[in-house]
Amino acid sequence: MEGQRLGGRYQLESRVGGGGMAIVYKARDLILNRPVAVKVLRSQFGTDEDFVNRFRREAQAVASLSHPNVVGVYDVGQEGDTHYMVMEYIEGCTLKEVIIQRGALPVEEAVRIAEQICDALDHAHQNQIIHRDIKPHNIMIGKNGRVKVTDFGIARAVTSATITHTNAMLGSVHYFSPEQARGGITGEKSDIYSLGIVLYEMVTGELPFSGDSPISVALKHLQEPLPEPRQVNPNIPQSVENVILKALVKDPFLRYASAREMLEDLETCLFPERLNEEKLTFPVDEEMTRVVPIITPEMMEGHTSGRTGVGQRSRHEPSEEDEDDKPPKKWWVKALFWVGGIGLFFVLAFFGFNFLLNVFPSIPEVPVPYVEGIQVELAEDKIKEKNLVPQIVEEASDTIEKGMVIRQDPAPPMRLKEKAVVTLYVSKGQEQIDMPNLVTLPRATAEETLKKNGFKLEMVTFVEEEDDKAEVGTVIKQSPEANEKVYPGKTSVKVTISKGKAFVRMPDVRGKSVEAAQVELFKKGLGVGEIKEVPTYTTDKAGEVLSTHPYDPGMQVQKGVAVPLTVSNGQYPQDAKSAVATVYVEVVPGETVEVKIEVTDARGEAKVFQQETIAENKEYDVPVVLSPQKDAVVRATVKRQNDTEFRDYQTIPISYNSLP
Incomplete structure (x- = not known):
């Protein structure tokens, strides 16, 4: 499905994960221009009405959760047979990947992670949402260290039919609570048990129960005692082991009463005064020696947090007086009693089931x-x-x-x-609406406005145009105009977006008069800024433009910019010196000579002073201007009748320091 767009706005980019029931893609929300994660249900579940309805209800419920440690759900939708959920995208990795890479985590880090998971579960439980599939695979660790619990509601939506079609439930059996493995009611305390397994795995680097098949692992959750964490990792403080033991006691009535209670215990378990506290013990667990019936809601209501009050006797512990008063029974009597009870139970269940079928017939x-x-x-x-x-x-x-x-x-x-x-x-047929006003809106807002009004984005053309007033990226024109009657589904729309002020190439106005420079600049949409008059060696013409710095000729300049002009005031600098060099050219009678006189001085290099053809001797007075940094040289060349090029005739150097 990579490259596909869902809901007209979620562009699937790449697959980032998946399980037995769904595939997760990294996608981009084209309207809000942000990355999101899109979970798409596999096709075999799209036709299971019961599953789809439960999935929708759970997704809507989870979307109501707002907690920093819960992955946010943004949207739920359907396109054809494809059901999807749009969630917050977390840049990071799963807790399972961290454990695989690093093994057992430092106790302080493991407790910090467990606290955040517990806080998220407490928030969910207060909103009557049970996760039912807490495991490291569903815990995201962001690059900033923030813990995020994901996959809320998905596990709860699984039906008995889907369990046989997916490995997602079987893969979670290592984190099942005994009541889940037994098929009884699962509630808040099942999530607490699963979190206890996650904490156990974080501090030891291994799972407490494993086996060759899911059934064998489930039986171990029901029957085998928990391998104590400190036997696997002796560096675990006793207080932390106590938290794990209380979360993983097989009797749910002896576990933490709530995720909030477990969170409060986690927050203090690393205090120095608690590190070496006494080991927590519980009554003998009879799960290993008897068949436990399915836990019912009535049994859950009949218990509080699992602790017995003063003067009260635990339901599991008969008093000594009762034991003394009862006569000893033979083993076969007890066995006969149990066999008869179980047989009676199945008989009553059979007749009860048939009675209910007759009283409440199923709806076809x-x-x-x-x-x-x-x-x-x-x-x-x-x-x-x-x-x-x-x-x-x-x-x-x-x-x-x-x-x-x-x-x-x-x-x-x-x-x-x-x-x-x-x-x-x-x-209800074609329906005309008033064309919405898009002018001054940012492009993204304009697209969203058109979409909300039923326009097809593939029929909308966006063009960019320079504008001296509108902000870059905003709408400056539209067609049709605002409030025109249009049919959204078939009307083509043209939207013009501002790309800001135009740029023009800076003209070269050096050597021109101020008036001529102004005309050239105005033609380009540029203005004239400050005009500064300065003395210069380069010209003696007052008002001639010398420079347009910082806007040099040829560079791109934004329209409307005021260009400063530096112009000549018609005078040389105060340190300038003037002189006159005399050049005398002799001509043989009857011949003609072409003369060229060039001057190099403070005004420039090799400027031609005079070039002409003469038939008689002639004398030239050549003025020069010198500066402290530049001396003067007058160079005369001639080309006689038989010459093909000018030849040196006379060179006159003049030093600045030789002049008074």
Whole structure:
């Protein structure tokens, strides 16, 4: 399913885990743009109505939990036959992976993890939610060290039929409580037992009970004594072992009364005054020597926390007086009594079962008829013929004619009990709405607004456009306009998104007058900032632009920027010196000579002062400007009639320091 989109918003990216009942994918919520984990039920459970209904109810209940140590449930949905749950994505690994990699954990770390699991269970139990599948595989350890309990409700939703189809339940048998293995009622104390197994595994690095088959492990939970943790790891403080022993006592009435009580014990078990406390002991466990009946809710109500009060006698312990008064019985009498009692129990159970069948006959199941694509009146008749109850839900449709059934829930080959409800989604035809106003909205909000109003995102075109005023990423234009009447399902929408102010290439205005530079800048959408006049060697023309720093020619500049101009004030700097060099060129009578005179001084390199053709001798007075850093050189070259290029004629150097 990688690459598939569920619910129109969850894009499945990669598989990150899975079990017998579900596969977990890392996905991205395209609307909120965040990573999520999506648990998708395997296809063989999608047609089990009882399982699906329980799954939905449990998922909705778990979604109501809000606790820092519980993986949050964001959404539950169905697409076709695919049922999925959207959860918080945790970047990290499972507690099982940590134990496999590191073995036994330090006691302090194990207690800290157990405290967080216990806190999560206490919150769930207060909300009447029992986990029923606490194990290290369902405990996530985030990169920040935060412990997260996951898979709430999934184990509870498993039916007897699904147990034979999945290894998920069998894989959890190492963490079963005795009452779970026995098939009795499972409640808060079953979760406490499972947490005790998890804590045992964390501090010892191994499980207390193992075997060749799930049945053998379950029997050990029922019959064998718990291998004491300190015999496996002597470094475990006695106080921590006491917590484990109390959580793992086989009689649920002797365990912690609640997860809150266990949490309070965990919070103090590492206090120095408790580390060497006396070992906790319990009454002799008769689980190993007798067959224990299934625990019923009435038995649970008849007990409190498992402790007997002063002056009260435990139900498991007869008084000494009673023992003395009773005459000794022969072993065969007791055996006969037990055999007769068990036989009587089965006889009564058989007749009771048949009596209940006669008094409360089972409701027959009927197949759900297929009614999609037909008139609603005819569809209702077909549903009623099967002794089912139709429920009509109208919704707009751009493709289905008014009054026709768009879809049904459930659909064939599903079977339902008689008088069950079948929901028919009936078209009320195309429905016009007012086009929502998207202008000024961020793109993500605009997409969500369109989706909520029934628009198909594949029919929405987003384009980007430069805008000098709107913030980047916001809508600046839309088509159709706001409040126009449209059909959401078939109207194409064009949304223009601002990508901010435009950028232009900085023109080169150096050497131009201020007025000419302003014209060039205005053409590009740029303004003129501060104009600063300075003396310069490069020109003697007042108002000539010297620099546009920091916006150099050719660079990309945002429209609207005010460009500062540095211009000449028409004067040389105060330390400048001026001089005149005389160049005399002689010409042979009857010839012509081409003369070129170049000046290198503080104003620049090899600037041509004069270039002309003469037929007689001529003298040139060449002005030069010198600075403390730059001397002057006047170079004259000539090209006579028979020459192909200019030849050096005269070079006159002038030093700054030689001038007064």
